[in-house]
Amino acid sequence: MEFSISSGSPEKQRSACVVVGVFEPRKLSVAGEIIDHVSGRYLSELIRRGDMEGRLGSTLLVPRVPGILADRVLLVGLGKERDFRENEYQKAVASAVRTLNETGAFDASIFLTDLPVKRRELRWRIRIAAMAARAALYRFDLMKSKHDDVRRPLRKLTFSVSRRGELADGELALKQGLAIAEGTNLAKTLGNLPANVCTPGYLAQQAAELATAHQLKLEVLERVDMEKLGMGAFLSVARGALEPPKFIVLEYRRGNQSDKPVVLIGKGITFDTGGISLKPAADMDEMKFDMSGAASVLGTVKAVAELELPINLVVLIPTTENMPGSMATRPGDVVTTLSGQTVEILNTDAEGRLILCDALTYAERFDPDCVVDVATLTGACVIALGDVACGLMANDEGLAKELISAGSMAHDRAWQLPLWDDYHEQLKSNFADMANVGGRGAGTITAACFLSKFAGKHRWAHLDIAGVAWRGGKEKGSTGRPVPLLTHFLLDRAGVL
Ligand code: BES
Ligand code: MN
Ligand code: ZN
Numbered sequence: 001m002e003f004s005i006s007s008g009s010p011e012k013q014r015s016a017c018v019v020v021g022v023f024e025p026r027k028l029s030v031a032g033e034i035i036d037h038v039s040g041r042y043l044s045e046l047i048r049r050g051d052m053e054g055r056l057g058s059t060l061l062v063p064r065v066p067g068i069l070a071d072r073v074l075l076v077g078l079g080k081e082r083d084f085r086e087n088e089y090q091k092a093v094a095s096a097v098r099t100l101n102e103t104g105a106f107d108a109s110i111f112l113t114d115l116p117v118k119r120r121e122l123r124w125r126i127r128i129a130a131m132a133a134r135a136a137l138y139r140f141d142l143m144k145s146k147h148d149d150v151r152r153p154l155r156k157l158t159f160s161v162s163r164r165g166e167l168a169d170g171e172l173a174l175k176q177g178l179a180i181a182e183g184t185n186l187a188k189t190l191g192n193l194p195a196n197v198c199t200p201g202y203l204a205q206q207a208a209e210l211a212t213a214h215q216l217k218l219e220v221l222e223r224v225d226m227e228k229l230g231m232g233a234f235l236s237v238a239r240g241a242l243e244p245p246k247f248i249v250l251e252y253r254r255g256n257q258s259d260k261p262v263v264l265i266g267k268g269i270t271f272d273t274g275g276i277s278l279k280p281a282a283d284m285d286e287m288k289f290d291m292s293g294a295a296s297v298l299g300t301v302k303a304v305a306e307l308e309l310p311i312n313l314v315v316l317i318p319t320t321e322n323m324p325g326s327m328a329t330r331p332g333d334v335v336t337t338l339s340g341q342t343v344e345i346l347n348t349d350a351e352g353r354l355i356l357c358d359a360l361t362y363a364e365r366f367d368p369d370c371v372v373d374v375a376t377l378t379g380a381c382v383i384a385l386g387d388v389a390c391g392l393m394a395n396d397e398g399l400a401k402e403l404i405s406a407g408s409m410a411h412d413r414a415w416q417l418p419l420w421d422d423y424h425e426q427l428k429s430n431f432a433d434m435a436n437v438g439g440r441g442a443g444t445i446t447a448a449c450f451l452s453k454f455a456g457k458h459r460w461a462h463l464d465i466a467g468v469a470w471r472g473g474k475e476k477g478s479t480g481r482p483v484p485l486l487t488h489f490l491l492d493r494a495g496v497l
Contacts, residue, residue, distance in 0.1 A: 001137060002156040003130060003178060005170035006109065007163060011038045011068040015158065016105035017061075018070040019096050021112055022047065023081040024054035031111035031160070032075070038067040043075070054078060057091050059099040074099060076112065086128075086411050089117045093129045097136040100154055107156035113170075114162045122166050123173040128411060129159055130177025131184070131484060138185055140192045140477060176307060176496070180410075180487045183303030184480035190295035191470060191478025195271035195288040200246040200319040203268055203294055207248045207317070210298065214252070214305035221247035231318075231358040233337040237351040238320035240275055240328030245320035247359070248294075252301055252313040260369035261312035262493070264301075264486065265359045267352045267375035268294030268319025275322050275348030276330055289478060290352075292469035293374035294319055299483040300490070309494040314366050318355040322348070334432045338362060339454055344432035352377045353450045354436060360454040370399050370459040372489075373451065374482065375466075380443030382467040389415040390482055391464035393448035399459045403489055409497065410484035414463060423449050 010018050010031040020032035026047045028036055036043040042065050046052060052060040056079030065073045076096045079088050093112055100108050113125045120128075141147050161170045190198055190206065204220045211218035226235055226247055238245035248268075253261070269290035273279060279287065294317045301315050329335070333345050335354075338361040343354070352375050363371045381391045389407075392414040394400040400416055407414040426438030426446045434453065438446030448462045468481045491497045 013109040014069045017108040019074045019110040021078040022054040057095040093132040094136040097133045109158045111160045113159040126173035127177035134181030179303040179306040183299035184483040187295040187299035187480040188478040204246045217251040219249040232335040233354040234358040236329045236335040240323035240325040241321040248317035250315040255312040261314045263314045263363045263368040263371040264297040265316045265373040266294035266297035268317045272322045277347045277349040289470040300486040303487045316359045318359045322351045342432040344429040347437045357454040374463045377464045378444045381464040389413040392416045394461035396459040406489035407485040410488040412484035
């Protein structure tokens with residue numbers, strides 16, 4: 001798909017389709033009004049007859065509108081004008097693109113990006129539109145023997161801006177939006193791939209492909225390397241698995257040499273059975289998504305590298321399966337982490353924190369400016385925040401604010417939970433420095449408390465993406481979140497947001 005920006009007027013678009021909005025009830029957008037005027041009230045006549053009410057996300061394809069150069073007009077419902085905000089904007093763009101994809105149109109000029117969205121400037125509108133359009137076109141059929149090979153003619157989408165002076169800004173935002181969408185799509189595909197394909201080795205291979213494509217430095221530590229280092233916590237999770245674990249280290253350096261890097265850590269459990277503390281059978285297939293943190297940090301590097309952001313970024317991915325077996329870690333086992341602290345593993349299903357804690361310690365060798373880990377860490381987070389916001393916990397308020405604001409910009413939101421000392425009590429162990437679980441209450445927070453003991457002295461934040469990384473049910477599939485949040489965070493740091 002090709003994307004572009006244009007400042008032309010709607011009636012003069014020589015394309016297969018012009019897309020304009022209709023507010024509820026029955027009110028054309030500015031671009032819609034222009035077409036209505038030159039067509040001798042052709043559109044308002046349709047609307048008057050009740051063919052398009054303006055309900056959010058509804059669409060009506062109108063062929064042969066008189067007086068314009070385009071072959072058709074697609075009317076898109078926007079909902080009530082005073083309720084038209086970020087969510088509505090995104091939905092309208094997505095449903096426009098989905099409908100266009102079902103028509104015979106080869107190209108389309110979309111007059112939605114010039115709509116006013118409260119508090120959001122042009123760059124935001126274009127970036128989000130590009131992301132929403134790409135997301136609407138995403139399909140995952142890699143594992144089907146027959147591909148859905150209906151030939152879709154749609155090849156080119158053009159987003160409108162109101163003035164010529166906005167073209168340059170629009171182009172930049174379009175480039176950013178498309179890069180974020182590419183990264184998000186990579187994360188989605190890695191998430192959607194089954195665990196018998198997307199193994200730790202497969203993730204390492206994906207990292208290698210990124211490294212080759214964008215001249216990144218890559219190092220993959222094998223089991224023996226990790227044994228030598230003393231990553232006892234990570235290795236305790238990998239013990240039950242025949243599939244070799246990997247510790248992926250990917251470095252992107254386009255900032256000043258003296259700039260301390262941002263380190264992103266992604267949880268890469270390619271399948272979480274729970275280990276000896278076996279999970280129940282229902283929905284266990286969804287535990288193939290337990291590497292979504294890893295997928296999202298890979299997607300983020302992809303976006304950052306494509307945009308050649310002038311920053312230093314290091315990505316760490318501890319990746320393994322969590323399997324039961326005669327070699328697997330038993331509840332009650334005590335292990336020594338890379339930091340030297342010991343952990344009593346009371347529940348082998350709390351494995352995410354065990355692989356992340358060694359990665360957090362490993363991160364110190366990069367003398368980071370800050371560290372952000374991303375993990376499908378706790379079922380409790382799904383209960384607390386559902387699939388709307390991810391959980392955010394940090395040892396630094398400034399970093400927390402940056403991430404929250406990036407999430408709000410990207411419409412990929414995070415909500416902060418407290419990391420007060422009081423919660424640390426729950427991790428006390430009679431047999432080791434700490435236990436790996438903290439009992440029933442505040443499961444998301446105690447998991448983060450555990451991690452905080454390995455964050456060292458640098459600024460650190462933790463994103464619990466258990467509720468947002470994938471959707472279950474009929475629409476089951478990876479969302480690619482939080483690639484948009486993370487990329488916005490880095491765009492902001494690079495000063496180009
Ligand atoms: N990967 C899961 C968390 C998870 C569960 C994410 C369900 C999304 C949906 C994680 O490894 C896990 O099993 N966590 C346990 C921790 C508990 C044993 C303290 C949980 O949340 O039940
Ligand atoms: Mn688990
Ligand atoms: Zn897990």
